[in-house]
Amino acid sequence: MTATQTKKALLNKIECAYMPVSDPGVSAEWYERVLGLKLRSPVKPGSGAIMIMGGGQWLFLLPSPGMTPLTFETTGWAGEGESFEMFPLCFETDDIAALHASLAESGTWTEAAVRDEGGCGLQLDFKDPDGNKYQAWQPPAQKGE
Known part of the structure; x- marks a missing residue:
């Protein structure tokens, strides 16, 4: 090759x-x-x-x-060498607002608000009760939707 x-x-x-x-x-x-x-x-x-x-x-x-949550620290995400607790998995959703509401209602850790990342869609970081950190992503709306 x-x-x-x-x-x-x-x-x-x-x-x-x-x-x-x-x-x-x-x-x-x-x-x-x-x-x-x-x-x-x-x-x-x-x-x-x-x-x-x-x-x-x-x-x-x-x-x-011994339950060690699935997360890791990285300096490749936050910018300027800052440490960030990274999520190893990102899930796609078609209703990030409902997901955020369900997470908030359950009392588990979630970001305070859904982030609009423009052309990268809507994003939300959250943890399960064991501290496993995830991200949820909703694709940006297509024109005409």
């Missing part, structure tokens, strides 16, 4: 994600009640939970002894 040839992407999309939680049953109830995800099957003691997102992808909630 020469420098001008482009290799075909060998990965297409993220089909599922694995999230650490302290109690899969409790977490599954929260993900269902607050985020509207569907529990695939009853949670058995000692096992994880599988939540189904609106697009059909699976989110596995797996027991994590």
Whole structure:
């Protein structure tokens, strides 16, 4: 392969994600009640939970002894070398206002307001009860919508 040839992407999309939680049953109830995800099957003691997102992808909630939230610090996001607690996953939504309201009502951490990033759409950072940090993104409205 020469420098001008482009290799075909060998990965297409993220089909599922694995999230650490302290109690899969409790977490599954929260993900269902607050985020509207569907529990695939009853949670058995000692096992994880599988939540189904609106697009059909699976989110596995797996027991994590010692529970370390899935986040990391980066200086590549906030600007001027400032440290930022980064989210490892960004979810797409078609109703970020309803998501923000549900998160606020649940009492879990969320940004105070949805951010309008212009051509990058609407964005909102939030955490689940175990402190796993996420971002939700709503694409910008198309002209005529």
